[in-house]
Amino acid sequence: MLRIAHLLEAQLRAAMERALPEAAQPLDPQLAPASKPEFGDFQANGALPLAKPLGQPPRQIAQAIVVQLKADPSFAELCLDPVIAGPGFINLTLRPERLCAEVAARLGDPRLGVPSVASEDAPGQRTAPVVVDFSSPNIAKEMHVGHLRSTIIGDCLARVLEFRGHPVLRLNHVGDWGTQFGMLITHLKQVAPEALDTADAVDLGDLVAFYRQAKARFDEDDAFQATSREEVVKLQGGDPLSLKAWGLLCEQSRREFQTIYDQLDITLSERGESFYNPTLQAVVDDLRAAGLLVVDDGAGCVFLEGVRGKDGQPLPLIVQKRDGGFNYATTDLAAIRYRFAAPPAGDGAGRVIYVTDAGQASHFAAVFQVARRAGWIPDGASVEHVPFGLVQGDDGKKLKTRSGDTVRLRDLLDEAVQRAEADLRRRLAEEGRSEDDAFIEQVATTVGLAAVKYADLSTNRITNYQFSFDRMLALTGNTAPYLLYAVVRIAGIARKGGDQVGATSGALQFGEPQEWALIRELLKLDGVIAEVETELLPNRLCSYLFELSQVFNRFYDQVPVLKADEPARSSRLALCRLTTGTLKLGLGLLGIPTLDRM
């Protein structure tokens, strides 16, 4: 429907120019989707703001525009007669045959009418890659609920961008470098030296415990702190023993992370902080050469523009610590520099997206500002922080286990699947159905993981997100099970209707309002995807899929498909096919696979 909207907008603008030659340019028709179904498909609000400058009543202006519109034969081909409503809105309704033609076109299009950038503006020309930086757990720690949102949201955004045809670099900026390793290695040397030269000498759970101990010592023991800092310097300087220990720890964590990514069907390229180590000094040197670096109290700083502290002094971004070491700001700057730099010395990215919690907003704002002033962000390129809120429990506080620990991601996912299985078994017993264990496991896994992903993606990411197994696994409402069930219903029709569902029928013919409602919903897909691509808000896609499921369920409930006579039967089957295609595509972009039965 985007293509039609663009056509209409051009027609409207031309009509306005003809109707109102005395009006100031440029004229904006203010074309928008109709706010209610009874208003048609689109509304143009452009007459309203012209009332005052032109000194005419807005309805009169609208009338003049409508006269010109109706004189345009290409408009008349597209729409029924426009209707002026309210204070001066122009309501537009597409001709049914145009809607049918759109449906027919999509039935034969594997992309369902969503264009790919590869075929859009510059055919043949390679578009610059988009970097999506997400997940980013820390080595020697387990993935916990804090990584959930970044991982799920980042994967979804990457999928949408990939589907739109962008080359996407899914980068896992793991915490595999820096002070924490100094602490951990120093501590292990004293309490479990075998962990530093033997693979898997201690398991990850122990490593996590050691990490906690190391952190505690670091915070209160000055001598330990000093040794740890020396250890970091040795590591960053390439000391073989330190490097070996570091490699073992990383490998062990990596395998642990991978089981979670496999479970969630998430692809990531690991490129941790350590990758940028060789370029950190150059980053600082470049900043110095650019005249941005100021040594203050022994630390290398870049003072920020527009950010002031208590006493009105500019706040610094510290890029080199007093002891000569580098910190996360240095690494983040090195990453930006590399990602935008031309290949082979960089990624040549045109857009870089950071999916991290909202608490890091000021950090990224500072880093982006410094990178910009250093000239590392090319003209036309964009760097965006995609923030998200905290995961909270039912009590509205940060999600914790009953004993007050952070929730491990694997435990959380397992519990979702277990609850889905228990619910399924209960339902099967109630309905007297019997299914084998393989089916039950398959359904429970799909439903459980889908519920976790969908619950996260379906709320606006900026606000905090209240985690609730009961709500996300509910069979009704805006949940994954509700959407999956719509797909299952269509699969049921396909089973009963044989290969009819797959066949493209002849002329499509529709008459029922439920059919038209479904068609209008189906045709919104391309616009929704375009919106997610620019706004980076997966919940827009979720809302769309939920509304589509609702409209479909109404259709399913009120309009017979298999029992209908031709040509209604074939036309309705075609709608079912397009609906299931749209739902599967949309859910797929959320990282959610579908089922034929549940």
Add this chain to the structure above:
RNA sequence: GGGGCUGUAGCUCAGCCGGAUAGAGCGACGGUUUCCUAAACCGUAGGUCGUGGGUUCGAGUCCCGCCAGCCCCGCCA
């Protein structure tokens, strides 16, 4: 102290470039099954959009003040 985010129905949340009478879902209440999976559908009730100003033909949306909650603010990420 400075900065950021949030505040919309009992609960969880949408609300796009400022547009028509502010929307869903859950929960509550009432209905629907000879029929493609009722994990569904239909209906009713429920609102001072935190608050006070301002801009505008028009404000949940933009600007300013205030209140509340959360988060960040020199060598952790």
